[in-house]
Each structure stands twice: as structure tokens, then as C-alpha cells.
Amino acid sequence: MLPSGEQIAIAHGDQRAVITEVGATLRTYVQGGVAVVEGYAGEEVPVGAHGQVLYPWPNRLSSETWMFSERVASPGVDIVDQRTAIHGLVRWRPFRVESVNQNRCALSLLLHPSPAFPFSSSIEVAYHLGSMGLTVTTTVKNLDEVAIPFGLGFHPYLAVTTPTIEGSTLIVPARAFVAMNNRQLPTGEILPVANNPLDFTSAKSVNGHELDVTYTELTRDDFGMATVSVADKDGGQVELSMDRNFPYVQVYTGDQLGHGRRRTSVAVEPMTCPPDALRSGKDLVVLQPGQHWAGSWRMRRLS
Numbered sequence: 001m002l003p004s005g006e007q008i009a010i011a012h013g014d015q016r017a018v019i020t021e022v023g024a025t026l027r028t029y030v031q032g033g034v035a036v037v038e039g040y041a042g043e044e045v046p047v048g049a050h051g052q053v054l055y056p057w058p059n060r061l062s063s064e065t066w067m068f069s070e071r072v073a074s075p076g077v078d079i080v081d082q083r084t085a086i087h088g089l090v091r092w093r094p095f096r097v098e099s100v101n102q103n104r105c106a107l108s109l110l111l112h113p114s115p116a117f118p119f120s121s122s123i124e125v126a127y128h129l130g131s132m133g134l135t136v137t138t139t140v141k142n143l144d145e146v147a148i149p150f151g152l153g154f155h156p157y158l159a160v161t162t163p164t165i166e167g168s169t170l171i172v173p174a175r176a177f178v179a180m181n182n183r184q185l186p187t188g189e190i191l192p193v194a195n196n197p198l199d200f201t202s203a204k205s206v207n208g209h210e211l212d213v214t215y216t217e218l219t220r221d222d223f224g225m226a227t228v229s230v231a232d233k234d235g236g237q238v239e240l241s242m243d244r245n246f247p248y249v250q251v252y253t254g255d256q257l258g259h260g261r262r263r264t265s266v267a268v269e270p271m272t273c274p275p276d277a278l279r280s281g282k283d284l285v286v287l288q289p290g291q292h293w294a295g296s297w298r299m300r301r302l303s
Contacts, residue, residue: 003045005094012103012129018042023091024107024125026051026156029134031301035159036134036238038265048257048267049155052091053125055140056117058153059214059250059275060084060184066279069146071118073278082183087155089117095125103129110143119148121287133300140294142287149284151273156299157254157265158240160232164263165206165253167233172200172251173226174215178274185276190216200251203231206266210255214274216248228268237302245295246270247283270297 005021017029018039025046028039040046063083065074075085095107108124111117120143128135142148160168177198179189193199198213218226224244228251231237242249250269254262272295273283285293 002042004042006097007042008097008100008105008107010100010103010105010127010129015129015134017127017129017134019105019107019127021094021097021107023093024053024095024109025091026127026134026136029299031133034161034236034301036299036301038157038159038261047259048157048254048261049087049091050157052087052155053123053138054087054153054155054269054271055090055123056111056119056121056150056152057088057278058151058269058271058273060086062183062185062276062279064279068149068278069119071146073118074115076116082185084183084185085116087153089114090123098124113144119146120144121148121150133298135296135298137294137296139292140285140287141292142289145289147286147288149278149281149286151271151277151284152295153250153269153271154297155267155269156240157267158230158238158299159236159265160230161234161236162232165230165232165266166263168206168266169203169231170200170206170251170266171203171227171229172215172249173219173228174201174249175217175219176215178214178216178248180214180275184212186214186274186280186282203229206253209253211251211253212255213252214248214250214271216274218247218249220244230266230268235303238299239302240268240270240297240299242270242297243295245293246272246297248272248274
């Protein structure tokens with residue numbers, strides 16, 4: 001058995017994707033034989049959260065206790081020096097394969113209460129290949145007797161056709177970013193990108209920029225989509241678009257990664273909330289018993 005469990009392959013035209021049983025993770029996605037995301041081999045486990053689903057919180061969460069619906073949560077610690085838990089609870093858990101068609105698959109997980117998240121919920125992630133590229137739609141349902149909070153994110157790394165991202169340009173349609181403290185947790189300030197080195201509202205080289213930034217106040221098109229684009233120096237371009245249910249996006253240039261992964265791609269992470277939202281309450285999704293929520297994002301290679 002492969003470390004990531006069953007491998008679900010879907011295809012449409014010249015597009016191919018593989019999603020894994022463990023974590024409902026996007027392991028590979030290619031278009032015309034060229035990578036859209038930087039993936040990993042079947043015999044590997046993902047490093048740097050490559051392609052993983054981040055639920056019931058994305059990014060970092062302080063290890064201090066928090067309370068909701070009169071229930072106390074006690075997160076563990078993943079990053080010891082920062083005293084934070086990172087990227088939720090589902091990315092290493094086996095999902096149930098609900099359906100597989102030629103160009104679509106859906107996987108689900110029942111998340112039982114735990115000390116870190118004392119609520120019952122379900123999450124279903126559907127991957128669909130079509131004319132617009134790969135669309136990922138997530139549905140979360142409250143299975144508990146009380147209102148529950150959550151945050152959701154995804155961690156794809158947009159691929160370049162060059163050995164590293166040096167010489168690549170980046171567009172992030174964000175008017176602001178979230179200020180962080182030395183634990184990489186929000187200070188409470190939302191700062192404008194104008195007149196700041198973190199301004200990527202128009203195409204700008206990533207050379208000299210070590211990014212691990214939570215962007216917000218996203219500019220959207222007439223369909224409500226906000227689009228981040230990475231273009232490499234050899235003419236390759238990949239874009240990721242997210243709907244209004246994702247008002248934040250984390251952009252990470254992989255400067256802390258090892259294993260030959262340092263600055264070889266750009267992580268573009270759609271998020272429903274900023275880091276530490278379960279404690280701060282900032283932009284959490286709250287579902288009443290029996291309610292559900294759904295949101296989508298998509299990506300494709302343009303050249």
C-alpha cells in the first residue's frame with residue numbers, strides 16, 4: 001500500500017490529476033504533459049503540506065485553549081518554538097471515496113469530536129476536470145447538536161517550468177495583508193499593500209522576496225472570482241481563482257523547505273479565514289445544527 005493510500009485518477013482531454021485517499025490530497029495535476037502543481041511521487045508523503053486540505057482551520061492556531069458553544073478546545077502543538085498547531089486535523093486521515101467518474105471524484109470524512117476540535121462535522125471534497133481546468137468544491141456540514149465554527153484552506157503549490165521560481169513574476173489581487181507577530185499569528189492589524197514591498201497587485205518579480213503572507217481585501221471579477229497568477233521566465237503561466245467564500249489567500253515561496261523543494265514553486269492557499277481564527281473569531285464560518293456550507297476554487301495552466 002502506498003503511504004497516501006488509494007490513488008484516484010481523473011482525466012479530461014489533455015488534463016490528468018491524481019487525488020489520494022489520505023487527506024483527499026491533490027497529489028499531481030498536469031495539463032498537456034506539463035505540471036500545473038508541483039506534486040509528489042506515489043511512494044512519498046507530502047512535505048510542506050503539498051496539495052493538502054486544511055480543515056477545521058488553515059494556517060496556524062495558537063496552542064492556548066479556546067471556547068465555542070460552551071465547549072473548550074485544547075489544540076496540540078505542531079511548531080514547538082511558535083507554540084502553534086498548523087493546518088487542521090484532516091490532512092493525514094483517510095477519506096472515504098464517495099464517487100469516481102472519468103473527470104470527477106468526491107471524497108468525504110466524518111470528523112468526530114476531539115480535544116482540539118470538540119464538534120461533529122463532515123467534509124466532502126470534489127475534484128472536477130473540465131474546460132476551466134481543475135475545480136475543487138468543498139461541502140461542510142454540521143452534524144452536532146450545537147453551533148460549530150470552522151475555517152478551511154487548501155495548499156497547492158503552483159508549478160513553474162524552470163528549476164526554481166527565480167525570474168518568475170507574481171500577481172496577487174489584494175489591497176491588504178494581515179500583520180503577524182513573531183509566532184506568525186495575527187496582531188489584529190490589516191495593513192494596505194500600497195507603497196509596501198508586499199504589493200503584487202501588478203506583475204512583479206519574486207526575486208529577492210521571501211513570502212509567507214496572508215493577503216486579504218481581494219479584488220474580484222464580475223463572477224466574484226479573485227485570481228492569483230504565477231508566470232515563469234520561460235513563458236509558463238498558472239493561475240488559481242477562488243470564489244467569495246475564500247476572502248484570504250496565503251502566498252508562500254517555500255524558502256524554509258528542504259528536500260530539493262526550496263523556492264521551486266509558489267504555494268497559493270485559498271483560505272476562508274486568517275490564521276488563529278478559531279481563537280479570535282475573525283471571519284469564521286459558523287453553522288447551526290444541520291446546516292451546510294460550500295465553496296469552490298479552481299486552477300489551470302494558461303501557457
